[in-house]
Amino acid sequence: MPKFFVSPGDIRGGFLVLSGENAAHAKVLRLKCGDSVTVCDGAGCDYACTVSDVSPGQFSLVVHSHSPSAAEPSVRCSVYMAYAKSDKLEHVIQKATELGASEIVAFPSARCVARPDEKSLAKKCERWQKIAASAAEQSGRGRIPKVITAESFRHAVSRACQSDLALFPYENEQRLSLRAALGAGGYRSVSVMTGPEGGFTPDEVALARDAGMQVCSLGPRILRCETAPLCALTAILFAAGDLD
Numbered sequence: 001m002p003k004f005f006v007s008p009g010d011i012r013g014g015f016l017v018l019s020g021e022n023a024a025h026a027k028v029l030r031l032k033c034g035d036s037v038t039v040c041d042g043a044g045c046d047y048a049c050t051v052s053d054v055s056p057g058q059f060s061l062v063v064h065s066h067s068p069s070a071a072e073p074s075v076r077c078s079v080y081m082a083y084a085k086s087d088k089l090e091h092v093i094q095k096a097t098e099l100g101a102s103e104i105v106a107f108p109s110a111r112c113v114a115r116p117d118e119k120s121l122a123k124k125c126e127r128w129q130k131i132a133a134s135a136a137e138q139s140g141r142g143r144i145p146k147v148i149t150a151e152s153f154r155h156a157v158s159r160a161c162q163s164d165l166a167l168f169p170y171e172n173e174q175r176l177s178l179r180a181a182l183g184a185g186g187y188r189s190v191s192v193m194t195g196p197e198g199g200f201t202p203d204e205v206a207l208a209r210d211a212g213m214q215v216c217s218l219g220p221r222i223l224r225c226e227t228a229p230l231c232a233l234t235a236i237l238f239a240a241g242d243l244d
Contacts, residue, residue, distance in 0.1 A: 001038050002029055003137050005144060008041040011063065016049070018059040026051075026059045037061065044069050044142040069142020073242035076102040079229050080150075080160050080193035082109040083116065088226040093128050093147055095230050097135035100237055102189075103146045104132070107156035111198030121149060153204060157211050160191035167192040168213040169232055170205055171222055178232065181216040182239045190236050194228040 004022045016039060018026050031037065031051050039047040039061065046069045053060035079101045081092055093104050106128075108115060116124055128147040136144045150156035160166045164187035169178065193213065200208075209215050218231055237243050 001036060002026070002031065003038045003040060003046075003140060005040050005042050005133060005137060008043060011039070011041060011047065014063045015052075016047075016061050016063060018061065019057060023058050031059060039063075040069060040142055042142075042144050044072055046070075046142060069140075071100075071140045072142045073100040073102075073237055073240065075187060075236065075240040075242060076163075076189040077233055077236050078103045078105060078160065078163060078189070078191040079233055080105045080107060080156055080191060081229050082107055082153075082194065082196040082225070083112045083114040084196055084225050085114050090128065090131055091226050092229050093131050093145075094135045096233055097132045097141065097145050098139040099230065099233050100141075100242060101145050101233055102143070103148065104128070105148055105150055105156060105159070107150035107153060109153045109196055109204060110201045112196045113198075114196075125149060154207065156193065157208050157213065160193050161212050163187075163189040163191040165190045166211075166213040167232065167236075168205070168208045168215045169194055169218045169228055170215050171199060171217070172205075173215050173217040176214065176216045178216050178218055178235055179239075181214045182236065185239055187240075192229060192232040192236065194232065195225060197225050 004018055010016050033051050035051045037049050039049050045066055047066045048064045049061040051059055052062045079096045081089060083106055089106060096104055132147050133144050150159060167181055205215060218228060223231060
């Protein structure tokens with residue numbers, strides 16, 4: 001069933017109107033009067049609707065019922081990924097949204113090859129947010145993850161540490177596994193931070209550890225920078241029972 005995201009204020013009583021990009025999408029889908037659609041307010045609530053009228057540039061809907069979205073994980077997981085070359089970050093944003101990430105945070109680190117300037121970063125953020133919105137619609141999410149940036153590695157670490165559990169996968173860690181770091185669960189929020197193509201420097205690892213992050217291993221294999229965050233996110237959601 002087609003799904004559309006709207007602002008909470010667009011839902012007024014038992015009626016709402018799809019316009020702009022939503023209307024253009026509905027037109028592509030060839031929706032007509034009587035067709036059923038799902039509308040989400042982006043805050044975790046789904047609305048079962050029926051198309052009641054079609055006119056140029058807008059689709060009018062009748063709301064029949066609403067309920068909490070069943071697609072949102074019980075644990076809020078924030079994915080922190082260092083800037084990467086090409087479209088690797090875009091790939092992670094799309095797939096992390098599909099899996100259930102609550103937000104994606106991009107940040108600079110010492111070995112980043114890609115270092116967008118302020119002007120290009122603004123355009124990238126706009127594009128990244130659209131990728132997240134599209135992936136949320138496609139995967140039936142009840143929320144659109146926010147895609148934001150941190151001004152520095154230190155700032156990213158400080159922000160990540162605000163979660164109940166802050167994970168820092170590192171390829172040279174041999175003492176603590178991701179399984180052990182996740183432990184018995186019981187956390188409501190988790191952050192996971194992964195590095196760029198060249199990985200983190202020893203100084204960055206030390207800073208993260210001193211700040212309280214759990215430096216852990218993702219196993220004996222070296223994962224690409226676009227694979228590591230998705231691997232960790234999947235493991236976190238599995239451990240929390242959100243892939244059942």
